[in-house]
Amino acid sequence: MLPELFFGYFAAVIILLSVIVITRRNPVHSVMWMLLLFFHIAGLYLFLNAEFIAAIQVIVYAGAILVLFLFVLLLLNLREELKVKRFVGAWPAGLFITTAILVIVLGAVKSFVPGPAGKYSIEFIKQETHTKALGKLLYTDYLFPFEIASLVLLVAIIGAIVLAKRKTRSK
Amino acid sequence: MSDILNILITEETLNMLMKIGIIFLKIAVVLGITLLHVAYATYWERKVIGHMQVRLGPIEVGWHGFLQPIADGVKLFFKEDIIPANADKPLFYLAPVIFMVSALTSLSVLPFFDGFVIADINIGLLFLFAMSSLGAYGIILSGWASNSKYSFLGGLRSASQVISYEIAMGLSLVGVMMMAGSLNLSDIVRAQHQYPTGMFAIPQFLGFFVFIVAAFAETNRLPFDLPEAESELVAGYFTEYSGFRFALFFLGEYTAMLIMSSIAALCFLGGWTIPKFITDAMPLLMNVPGIVWFLIKVYAFMFFYYWVRATLPRYRYDQLMAIGWKILIPLALFNIVLTGTLRTMGVL
Numbered sequence: 001m002l003p004e005l006f007f008g009y010f011a012a013v014i015i016l017l018s019v020i021v022i023t024r025r026n027p028v029h030s031v032m033w034m035l036l037l038f039f040h041i042a043g044l045y046l047f048l049n050a051e052f053i054a055a056i057q058v059i060v061y062a063g064a065i066l067v068l069f070l071f072v073l074l075l076l077n078l079r080e081e082l083k084v085k086r087f088v089g090a091w092p093a094g095l096f097i098t099t100a101i102l103v104i105v106l107g108a109v110k111s112f113v114p115g116p117a118g119k120y121s122i123e124f125i126k127q128e129t130h131t132k133a134l135g136k137l138l139y140t141d142y143l144f145p146f147e148i149a150s151l152v153l154l155v156a157i158i159g160a161i162v163l164a165k166r167k168t169r170s171k
Numbered sequence: 172m173s174d175i176l177n178i179l180i181t182e183e184t185l186n187m188l189m190k191i192g193i194i195f196l197k198i199a200v201v202l203g204i205t206l207l208h209v210a211y212a213t214y215w216e217r218k219v220i221g222h223m224q225v226r227l228g229p230i231e232v233g234w235h236g237f238l239q240p241i242a243d244g245v246k247l248f249f250k251e252d253i254i255p256a257n258a259d260k261p262l263f264y265l266a267p268v269i270f271m272v273s274a275l276t277s278l279s280v281l282p283f284f285d286g287f288v289i290a291d292i293n294i295g296l297l298f299l300f301a302m303s304s305l306g307a308y309g310i311i312l313s314g315w316a317s318n319s320k321y322s323f324l325g326g327l328r329s330a331s332q333v334i335s336y337e338i339a340m341g342l343s344l345v346g347v348m349m350m351a352g353s354l355n356l357s358d359i360v361r362a363q364h365q366y367p368t369g370m371f372a373i374p375q376f377l378g379f380f381v382f383i384v385a386a387f388a389e390t391n392r393l394p395f396d397l398p399e400a401e402s403e404l405v406a407g408y409f410t411e412y413s414g415f416r417f418a419l420f421f422l423g424e425y426t427a428m429l430i431m432s433s434i435a436a437l438c439f440l441g442g443w444t445i446p447k448f449i450t451d452a453m454p455l456l457m458n459v460p461g462i463v464w465f466l467i468k469v470y471a472f473m474f475f476y477y478w479v480r481a482t483l484p485r486y487r488y489d490q491l492m493a494i495g496w497k498i499l500i501p502l503a504l505f506n507i508v509l510t511g512t513l514r515t516m517g518v519l
């Protein structure tokens with residue numbers, strides 16, 4: 001009963017907070033609600049015994065990326081930005097697409113089969129600690145996808161530097 | 172009625188309530204002692220800097236000014252609370268609370284002596300990083316919500332400073348994590364006690380250096396206190412705050428300093444233990460309780476904070492960024508590679 005209660009709380013609050021985030025007029029307030037949302041997502045990870053992911057969620061998303069969001073928002077001239085018209089006017093099309101996705105998801109839930117339980121049971125992770133278990137897997141079985149992900153990030157970093165450099169050269 | 176009570180009050184629930192009660196007691200003790208420490212850290216700082224500059228420091232209130240922090244606290248509590256007319260009120264109220272709460276929450280994972288820690292979690296060190304990055308919101312929001320250019324500049328400076336130095340600080344502690352093989356602070360201290368030198372500050376001297384510099388920048392202390400540089404920004408991000416809201420920022424800064432000192436003591440200086448070769452030479456020292464060693468290390472680091480403040484001038488902002496990105500981060504990365512290589516070779 002208690003696990004369902006916890007999950008219900010997190011799921012309901014996450015949905016509620018997401019709605020609040022996209023309906024705020026003031027983008028800075030929006031970012032603050034998003035901060036609360038990220039903490040709830042971290043709570044959901046903790047609830048799943050993924051303590052390392054929970055900590056990284058707070059450090060990377062709440063601590064670094066959201067601060068960068070805030071930084072960009074503070075540098076924008078909000079009073080002028082707010083005068084821009086809505087980007088998309090055709091809400092019936094949006095409603096149609098989202099309902100279609102909802103129907104597909106609901107249809108897919110029916111045929112959901114939980115995967116076979118591997119050796120990474122809760123007891124195993126508790127004994128091994130989550131950080132260690134995750135690190136071992138990432139650097140042995142899943143080394144290739146891990147390296148590809150880091151290469152993609154490296155490309156993004158180099159791209160950002162190239163873009164920034166070009167601007168100073170044109171002066 | 173009594174049936175329901177009997178079902179509710181079983182052995183299990185009583186045990187659980189007992190545990191919760193003990194945790195609350197621990198929280199109360201830790202908070203009380205920390206806030207007292209914070210109050211007297213301000214007094215101590217004024218005394219130390221005063222004597223370093225050939226002044227006396229606070230001397231009027233009580234014996235050698237010993238009651239000065241209490242007088243200051245009472246004064247701040249009764250001061251008028253001024254809110255700028257165009258401030259964003261909810262965020263203006265929220266900012267000092269976020270700043271203070273994130274600092275106080277970090278206390279929950281610090282082991283003060285063997286076995287005394289409120290939450291003995293496996294990711295203690297990561298939890299500390301998470302909370303210190305949350306504290307940055309308090310600073311940025313206070314800068315933005317005050318609707319004042321000085322506050323805003325202070326907030327922006329702090330945002331980029333904290334992000335830059337958080338990377339260096341995280342990387343500097345990776346060496347410690349590799350040496351101890353754990354993120355649990357109690358385990359890190361125990362691993363140091365097993366290690367021949369008794370402290371990770373000796374094999375991890377590069378990491379320790381990067382950590383010290385990053386800790387000064389993270390807590391916005393001199394020589395990196397650009398977010399509140401009084402000669403250019405009045406008081407930086409908390410210019411518009413007064414009364415008890417100002418006091419919350421003040422308390423939060425000193426709590427953050429205490430926490431940084433505690434992390435240094437736990438991760439690099441051996442926490443509540445002293446090196447084995449010292450206890451072997453002087454077995455009498457075994458009887459000294461661990462909290463004494465821990466507090467000595469924390470106080471020494473706090474003293475270092477004051478010493479640097481009284482000695483060094485403030486850096487320029489571009490110098491600060493250059494130190495962070497061009498010196499500290501490469502140095503910390505080099506330390507990780509070096510530690511990893513030496514660990515696999517079996518030297519460390």
